[in-house]
Amino acid sequence: MYNTPTTQISVDGRVFYVKRDDLADPFLAGNKFRKLHALLQTPPQKLDKIISYGGTQSNAMLAIAAMCRKKNWHFAYYTKPLSNTQKNENYGNFFHSKKLGMEHVEIEEPYYKDFVASMRLRMDERTFVVDQGGAVEEARLGLEVLAEEIRGSALDVPSLATPSGTGTTALFLALSLPEYKVYTTPCVGNSEYLKKQMSALHPLPQNLIILEPKKKYHFAKPYKEFLQIQQKLFSSGIEFDLIYAPSMWMALLEQTQEEILYIHSGGVSGNESMLARYRQKGFL
Numbered sequence: 593m594y595n596t597p598t599t600q601i602s603v604d605g606r607v608f609y610v611k612r613d614d615l616a617d618p619f620l621a622g623n624k625f626r627k628l629h630a631l632l633q634t635p636p637q638k639l640d641k642i643i644s645y646g647g648t649q650s651n652a653m654l655a656i657a658a659m660c661r662k663k664n665w666h667f668a669y670y671t672k673p674l675s676n677t678q679k680n681e682n683y684g685n686f687f688h689s690k691k692l693g694m695e696h697v698e699i700e701e702p703y704y705k706d707f708v709a710s711m712r713l714r715m716d717e718r719t720f721v722v723d724q725g726g727a728v729e730e731a732r733l734g735l736e737v738l739a740e741e742i743r744g745s746a747l748d749v750p751s752l753a754t755p756s757g758t759g760t761t762a763l764f765l766a767l768s769l770p771e772y773k774v775y776t777t778p779c780v781g782n783s784e785y786l787k788k789q790m791s792a793l794h795p796l797p798q799n800l801i802i803l804e805p806k807k808k809y810h811f812a813k814p815y816k817e818f819l820q821i822q823q824k825l826f827s828s829g830i831e832f833d834l835i836y837a838p839s840m841w842m843a844l845l846e847q848t849q850e851e852i853l854y855i856h857s858g859g860v861s862g863n864e865s866m867l868a869r870y871r872q873k874g875f876l
């Protein structure tokens with residue numbers, strides 16, 4: 593089995609260890625690689641088709657597209673209608689996913705919610721639906737594999753950290769590694785919202801610590817301070833994504849002091865389109 597390496601960086605005079613899940617594959621990386629573990633272990637002849645839905649900047653979409661390419665499964669991805677600009681972009685996750693063979697289907701706004709809700713009704717046993725944010729039970733298995741790799745590395749640190757969208761990754765990581773403190777930070781909504789999302793999956797364990805960002809940020813918007821910290825980390829030797837990682841790093845630098853193993857959650861492939869937006873805003 594592929595075990596991702598752990599490297600070390602120095603940020604503001606502090607040493608951090610980084611579990612390099614970003615290096616798993618150019619497109620199938622980070623926590624989406626972990627969440628798709630069960631499907632990646634599925635023999636190609638067992639399935640014909642994967643269906644998913646959501647946004648067009650999604651890292652999950654790109655990871656599924658890369659997986660389907662390897663497995664020779666058809667991949668249909670459903671979104672709300674896109675603008676022509678979005679459709680014709682020749683960079684970013686959507687562009688790369690289509691190049692990997694993804695079929696894109698637009699669903700008109702008024703029908704989208706019902707369509708998603710009834711997706712499984714029209715399905716056969718050779719089709720698998722991956723819900724937005726990644727299939728939950730399957731994710732748990734993949735995060736147990738990550739937990740075993742972390743245990744096996746015998747790195748002597750008391751704490752781990754990884755940023756949250758749905759919180760699935762941080763929650764299952766904390767459940768799989770009760771001997772570590774697991775820090776996370778909400779990138780979608782605030783801590784209360786994140787706790788609610790996580791509690792729907794499993795009661796929150798004691799070792800899971802949610803660090804609230806000092807300022808309120810809107811998901812996937814460009815912020816000068818996000819770019820600054822991302823560039824600082826890049827010059828220390830590791831590229832991180834511009835949507836999730838900046839909040840986590842800012843919280844760690846401001847609110848913790850001990851040695852930490854940061855679990856790289858991937859998403860670097862989305863930086864091309866984020867940097868284009870930073871340029872449009874005049875931040876670059």
Ligand SMILES: *Cc1c(COP(=O)(O)O)cnc(C)c1O
Nearest residue numbers: 651756757758759761836857859
């Ligand atoms: C999807 C994603 C996350 C959030 O993962 P959750 O399990 O939904 O909390 C964090 N970082 C990156 C780069 C992602 O693509």
